[in-house]
Amino acid sequence: MDDQELRKGEEITPALLKAIQVSRIAIVIFSQNYASSTFCLQELVNIMECFKHNGMVVWPVFYQVEPSDVRHQKGSYAEALTEHESRISDKNKIKKWRSVLQAAANLSGWHFKQGYEYDFIRDIIQEVYRRINRSPLYVANYPVGLESRVQKVNSLLDLESNDGVHMIGIYGIGGIGKTTLACAVYNFIAHQFEALSFIADIRENSMKKELVHLQETLLFDIVGEKDIKLGNVKKGFPIIKSRLCKKKVLLILDDVDKLKQLEALAGGLDWFGPGSRIIITTRDIHLLHVHGVEKTYEVEGLNQEEALELFSWNAFKRKQVNPDYLDISKRVLQHSNGLPLSLEIIGSDLYDKTEFEWKSALDTYERIPHEDIQKILRVSYDGLKEFEKKIFLDIASFFKGYTISYVISMLYSGRGYAPDYAIQVLIDKCLIKIDQDCVKMHDLIEDMGREIVRLESSLKPGERSRLWFSKDILRVFKQNKGSDITEIIMLHLSKVKEVQWDGTALEKMENLKILVVENAHFSKGPSAFPKSLRVLKWSAYPESSLPANFNPKKLVILDLPLSSFTFKDQVNMKFKSLMEMKLSRCELLKKIPDMSGAPNLKELYLDHCSNLVEVHDSIGFLEKLEYLNLDDCTSLRILPCGMNLTSLKNMYLRNCTSLTSFPEILGKMENIRSLYLCGSGISGLPFSIGNLVGLKFLGLNECKWLLELPSSIFMLPRLRTLHADYCERLAQVQNGEGQGQVTMSSSVNYVDFHHCYHLTDQFLCTVIPWLHNVTDLSLSYSNITILPSSISVCLSLKTLNLNGCKELREIRGLPPNIKNLSAINCTSLSSKSNEMLQNQVFYLCFEIFSHTLRGCLTYIY
Numbered sequence: 001m002d003d004q005e006l007r008k009g010e011e012i013t014p015a016l017l018k019a020i021q022v023s024r025i026a027i028v029i030f031s032q033n034y035a036s037s038t039f040c041l042q043e044l045v046n047i048m049e050c051f052k053h054n055g056m057v058v059w060p061v062f063y064q065v066e067p068s069d070v071r072h073q074k075g076s077y078a079e080a081l082t083e084h085e086s087r088i089s090d091k092n093k094i095k096k097w098r099s100v101l102q103a104a105a106n107l108s109g110w111h112f113k114q115g116y117e118y119d120f121i122r123d124i125i126q127e128v129y130r131r132i133n134r135s136p137l138y139v140a141n142y143p144v145g146l147e148s149r150v151q152k153v154n155s156l157l158d159l160e161s162n163d164g165v166h167m168i169g170i171y172g173i174g175g176i177g178k179t180t181l182a183c184a185v186y187n188f189i190a191h192q193f194e195a196l197s198f199i200a201d202i203r204e205n206s207m208k209k210e211l212v213h214l215q216e217t218l219l220f221d222i223v224g225e226k227d228i229k230l231g232n233v234k235k236g237f238p239i240i241k242s243r244l245c246k247k248k249v250l251l252i253l254d255d256v257d258k259l260k261q262l263e264a265l266a267g268g269l270d271w272f273g274p275g276s277r278i279i280i281t282t283r284d285i286h287l288l289h290v291h292g293v294e295k296t297y298e299v300e301g302l303n304q305e306e307a308l309e310l311f312s313w314n315a316f317k318r319k320q321v322n323p324d325y326l327d328i329s330k331r332v333l334q335h336s337n338g339l340p341l342s343l344e345i346i347g348s349d350l351y352d353k354t355e356f357e358w359k360s361a362l363d364t365y366e367r368i369p370h371e372d373i374q375k376i377l378r379v380s381y382d383g384l385k386e387f388e389k390k391i392f393l394d395i396a397s398f399f400k401g402y403t404i405s406y407v408i409s410m411l412y413s414g415r416g417y418a419p420d421y422a423i424q425v426l427i428d429k430c431l432i433k434i435d436q437d438c439v440k441m442h443d444l445i446e447d448m449g450r451e452i453v454r455l456e457s458s459l460k461p462g463e464r465s466r467l468w469f470s471k472d473i474l475r476v477f478k479q480n481k482g483s484d485i486t487e488i489i490m491l492h493l494s495k496v497k498e499v500q501w502d503g504t505a506l507e508k509m510e511n512l513k514i515l516v517v518e519n520a521h522f523s524k525g526p527s528a529f530p531k532s533l534r535v536l537k538w539s540a541y542p543e544s545s546l547p548a549n550f551n552p553k554k555l556v557i558l559d560l561p562l563s564s565f566t567f568k569d570q571v572n573m574k575f576k577s578l579m580e581m582k583l584s585r586c587e588l589l590k591k592i593p594d595m596s597g598a599p600n601l602k603e604l605y606l607d608h609c610s611n612l613v614e615v616h617d618s619i620g621f622l623e624k625l626e627y628l629n630l631d632d633c634t635s636l637r638i639l640p641c642g643m644n645l646t647s648l649k650n651m652y653l654r655n656c657t658s659l660t661s662f663p664e665i666l667g668k669m670e671n672i673r674s675l676y677l678c679g680s681g682i683s684g685l686p687f688s689i690g691n692l693v694g695l696k697f698l699g700l701n702e703c704k705w706l707l708e709l710p711s712s713i714f715m716l717p718r719l720r721t722l723h724a725d726y727c728e729r730l731a732q733v734q735n736g737e738g739q740g741q742v743t744m745s746s747s748v749n750y751v752d753f754h755h756c757y758h759l760t761d762q763f764l765c766t767v768i769p770w771l772h773n774v775t776d777l778s779l780s781y782s783n784i785t786i787l788p789s790s791i792s793v794c795l796s797l798k799t800l801n802l803n804g805c806k807e808l809r810e811i812r813g814l815p816p817n818i819k820n821l822s823a824i825n826c827t828s829l830s831s832k833s834n835e836m837l838q839n840q841v842f843y844l845c846f847e848i849f850s851h852t853l854r855g856c857l858t859y860i861y
Contacts, residue, residue, distance in 0.1 A: 020046050024191045025057045025128060028104055030070050035080035038088075041097040048100045052160055057192050060109035061124070071105035073098055107162075134190055137183040137198060142313035144340075145306035146184045149177075149299065153185050153279075156295045159192065162248070162275035167266065169288035170281045172299035173430045173442055174376045175341025178281040181299060182252050185279065193250040193277070197221035199265065203257040203379070211264040212236055218251070218265055219243060233264050241271045248275040256282045257383060262291045283380050286428035298430075301338025301442075308333060310340060314347025328358050335366060337443045345372050368454075369447040377448040380429050390415070391422040392431060396449025397466040398490050400441045404434050413556035413579065414488065414514040414535045462486065477505045484510040493519035503527040517541075534577075536560070544568040544588070553577060561585050573597040584608055584629075594618045607631040607652065614638040620663060623647060626671075630656060642666045655679040660705070665691040673697065678723070681705050684734070687712050700724040701752070708732035714746040714770035721750045725778070731758040733766045746770045754780040754801065761786050769793060780804050785828075789813035802826055811836065 020026070026047045034040055050056040062070065069075045085094050112120050139146070156168045170178050179200070190196050197218050199205075205214060215236035219225050223243050230236040249272050253265055266278050280293060288296055302310060311332055312321040321329050332350075336342035346365065350358050384392060391411060399407045404423075411419040426432045433440040450468075457463035461472035462481035467489045474491075476482055482505045489512065500523045506512065507528045514535040525543030529536070529550040536555060541563035546552065552575050559582040566588050575581075575598035582605040583589060589609045595601065596618040602625060606612060612633045619628070620640030628645070629652040630636060636656045644667040653659060654676050662677070665688040674697040683705045690712030698713065700706060701723045711733050713722070724730060730753075751774050753759055759782035768790050771777065775796050781804040789812040791797075797815035802808060803824040811833040814821070823829065 016043070017046060021050055021054065023050075023056060025059065026050070027059050027061060027124065027128075029061045029063050030065055030105070031063045032065055032076045033080075034065075034070075035073075035077040035097075035101070036083070038084065041084075041100075044100050044104060045096055048103055058104060058107055059124070060104050060107055062105075062109065062111040064112065067105050067111060071102050073101060077101065134196065136187040136190075139183045139187065140180050142310055142344075143180070143184065144310040144313065145302050146177075146181065149181050150184050150188055153181065153297055154189070156297060157185075157189070157277050157279075159189060159277070164274065165269040165272045165276045165278070166295065167269065167278040167280065167291075167293045169285065169293045169296040170279060170299060171283065171285045171288065171296060171430060173339075173445060174283060174379055175339050175373065175444075176299045176301060177340045178283075178299050179254050180340070182254060182279055182281050186250065186252055189277075190250055193275075194248040194273075195222040195244075196250050198252040198254065200254045202253060202261050202265075203255045206258070206261055211261060214261075215240060215264055222247065222249060236264065237267055240265075241267070244272050244276075245270065247273045249273060249278075250276070251278045253278065253280045256280055256287060257284060259287055259290055262287065266291075284429045286425070302340060302343070303338065304333065307336065307338055307343055311336075311343045311347045314344050315350050317351070325355065325358065328355065328362070331362050335362065335443070339373075339442065339444055341376055342370070342373050342444055345370060369444065369451045373444060374448055374451060377445060378452070380431055381448065381452065383429070384425070387417075388422045388425050391419050392426055393449050393453055393466060394488065395423075395426070395432060395439060396441065396446050397453055397468050398488065399439055400446055402439055403437050404439055405437070407439050410514065410535065410557075416534065456485070467491075474499060477501045480505045480508075482506060482508040484508065487511055488514040490514070490516040491518065491520060492516075495519060496521060499523065506530065538563065541565055545570040546572075548572075556580070558582070564588055566590065567593050576600065579603065581605070587611055590614070592616050592619060595622065598622070600624055602647075603627040605629045606633060609633050611635050615640060617641060620645065626650075628652070631676075632656075634658060639663050643669075645669060646671065648672050650674045650676075652676045653680050654699075657681045662686060662689070664688045667691060668693050670694045675699065678702055683707050685710050685713070687734070689713060690715055693717055695719050697721045698723070700727060702726045703730075704728050706730050708734045711735045711766075711770075714748070714767070717747060719746060719748045722748050723752050724756065725752045726755045727753075728755070728757050730756045731760055731763060733763060747773055749773055749775045749796065751776070752778045753782060754778040754803075756782050759783055761788070764788065765790065772796070775799065777801070780822075783807050785809050787811040787813070791815055809833070 051058045069077050073081055170182055172178050186198055199214055211233050212230050215230055216228055219228055256262055309319055316322055332346055408419055431445055453464055453466050456465060462476040463483050463485050465485055465487050467473045470493055478501050486509050496519050499520050503524045503526050506526045510530050511532050512530045513532055516537040518539045521540055522542050528547050531551050534554050535557040537559040539561050541560040544564055544566045545568055554577050556577050557580045561584045563586050565586050578598045578601055580603040584605050585608040587610055589612050591614045594616050601622050607629045613635050617640040620643035624647050625645050626647050626649045631652045631654040634657050637658050640663050642664045649671055650673060659680050660683055662682055662685050664686050669692050672692045672694045676699040678699045679702040682703055684707055687710040689710060695716050696718050706727045707729050761784055764784050765788055771794050773796050774794055776799045778801040780801045784805055785807045792813045794815045799820040801822050803822050805826050807828055808826045809828050809830050
């Protein structure tokens with residue numbers, strides 16, 4: 001490429017620069033006088049830039065000069081560069097020349113000392129011919145969107161480094177373009193390697209023939225040994241390693257689905273020579289991790305612009321879509337959701353068809369997935385174990401878009417075993433993703449899963465394992481076409497609908513495990529539930545009890561919101577497996593009966609049951625209960641007389657306006673975190689509330705009938721937040737009988753008593769000694785008249801709110817570390833107290849300023 005016609009003067013011409021940039025191989029001949037030419041040195045700079053950024057192959061030829069002289073700039077090279085330094089002011093240019101000489105001399109090349117030059121030149125020409133005459137791989141008819149993806153893979157390959165060996169993985173769902181991308185990368189970088197091998201369709205080929213044949217293919221590609229017979233895979237390991245360990249190899253292993261395939265063909269990095277690159281395509285990222293592949297690239301689906309172009313090439317044989325077909329083409333894009341396989345297959349099918357035929361075909365594809373697309377996508381499903389297949393079909397049929405915690409809960413409850421491992425397998429095989437805590441699945445993967453279920457019985461929905469399509473479910477219910485095949489039914493109507501049936505359809509479903517009904521008003525309740533039922537979620541359940549003949553021993557979740565359920569005729573109360581009971585907004589429910597037959601109950605939701613009056617004593621002794629929600633039960637008057645809920649974490653009694661008393665706490669409750677009594681009608685709390693030793697949050701705000709607080713609250717060892725604002729009648733602190741005066745300070749750091757109009761000086765003096773660790777205290781709109789000097793014991797107090805304390809006359813002291821004090825509208829405050837405050841503010845600001853402005857007191861009055 002260094003043509004004399006291109007070389008005029010000392011500057012690199014645009015023509016020569018272009019010639020360098022488009023070349024695949026550069027042969028740099030280092031002679032004794034090479035470094036004396038600034039033109040040659042600048043040309044080398046451009047060549048090494050292309051080596052670094054464009055993947056150019058650079059071969060140095062050392063013609064009667066030692067490589068070390070070039071590498072370390074000795075001998076004639078030292079003299080030439082010294083001469084350049086004496087007459088060129090740009091020292092950076094000299095530095096750059098030295099750098100590229102060293103970099104180029106470090107590359108593998110040829111060294112000619114003596115002999116026949118034509119033999120030497122012939123060897124170089126043969127190697128060049130071998131490199132440039134390699135047949136490129138077929139990539140795609142329409143390689144849309146490939147360039148950016150090739151660049152991303154190239155960045156992982158780190159082609160500039162020739163020291164080590166790198167393996168990278170390309171993974172993604174079937175049909176996303178993994179093999180196409182690998183072929184494009186191969187063609188782009190193949191010329192940089194001494195030997196090449198692309199082993200295609202490993203998953204399929206390993207089923208047809210033994211792995212040893214693939215090993216023999218690898219050896220033939222790399223070293224040209226045609227007739228080698230390894231005998232077995234184990235013999236192949238050392239032979240492959242010995243043949244390849246000194247060669248710079250590019251190896252593509254396409255569509256790997258078993259670890260043993262990787263072990264047989266690329267057992268370790270030490271199998272390959274320095275600078276080698278191994279690229280693995282797979283649907284299973286877990287395989288890559290197990291084999292130690294650290295650098296991976298997930299192939300992204302095509303964006304809207306790319307998808308439209310690829311579809312147009314297949315459907316119209318041109319880049320732009322026919323404007324008359326633009327709207328219907330967008331239906332294809334939505335259906336395909338960026339999957340190149342789908343765009344190509346559907347586009348080819350629709351080529352040269354009428355608009356009417358397009359609409360007919362798309363109606364069919366949206367109802368029944370395209371067989372050719374199904375075949376490719378189903379490969380991942382077929383590779384799953386049986387229980388993994390069940391979980392996949394469950395998610396594809398019902399749970400796409402739900403939070404992962406909800407999905408795990410439903411599947412664990414419904415299937416009876418933890419689905420976590422199977423879910424991780426589905427993630428590894430690119431069948432699902434977890435994005436922002438939600439389960440995501442490609443639309444066509446979802447369609448593939450649902451089609452597998454549909455094909456269980458294409459004409460009789462009642463003989464399928466899963467039912468989700470509302471028309472199928474309603475037909476089964478109305479025609480009484482259920483069977484023991486069905487395991488899960490989830491009926492979600494888009495709007496509330498009346499359903500007429502005789503109630504007998506579920507009797508035949510002896511293996512039904514999960515039943516979910518939403519947005520449907522049934523004319524009557526079911527006559528029976530199968531004993532296999534584990535999850536029952538039925539909004540607006542039409543009966544007051546479960547069927548009399550139903551034995552709920554396997555039931556794990558009972559969720560009947562907005563229903564007529566009342567336990568009225570519930571004879572069998574042996575819910576030994578029940579973990580969740582949710583009866584929210586059951587307005588006819590008046591009493592919760594004896595629940596001792598549900599020893600494993602963890603969650604009990606009774607919120608917004610406006611007519612609920614009584615909760616049975618047994619609820620107070622459920623050892624595994626973690627959540628108890630009675631919010632907005634406005635008629636609730638009777639709770640268990642005592643509680644010892646050792647597992648309880650959160651209890652909600654907000655707006656229970658008829659509730660006047662709180663149960664005695666009969667034992668230490670270490671797991672309790674939050675207790676919400678906001679807006680309730682309680683007048684006091686038992687001293688035994690001190691047994692809530694794990695409590696961190698206590699909400700008493702808007703308890704308008706609350707008269708006093710037990711001092712034991714301030715002894716709770718983990719309490720951090722106490723909300724008692726708008727407790728209009730709160731006036732006293734009550735010590736327990738025989739307890740005496742409590743002197744221990746609590747751990748609480750946020751206390752809110754604002755709008756407690758009857759708060760008195762005595763109350764404040766009693767409470768202050770227990771607030772040693774409080775950081776925020778609000779006493780606004782209370783009736784206190786004196787802020788006592790004892791407030792100084794609150795060493796941690798930073799923020800104090802006294803706004804609207806119109807009776808406040810004296811402030812006898814302030815906490816030593818106060819930062820924010822608000823005393824707006826304290827109209828009775830004496831001039832002495834005002835003066836004291838102002839002096840205190842000045843003193844504190846001076847102290848803070850003298851310590852390099854670490855902060856400043858904010859005082860508003």
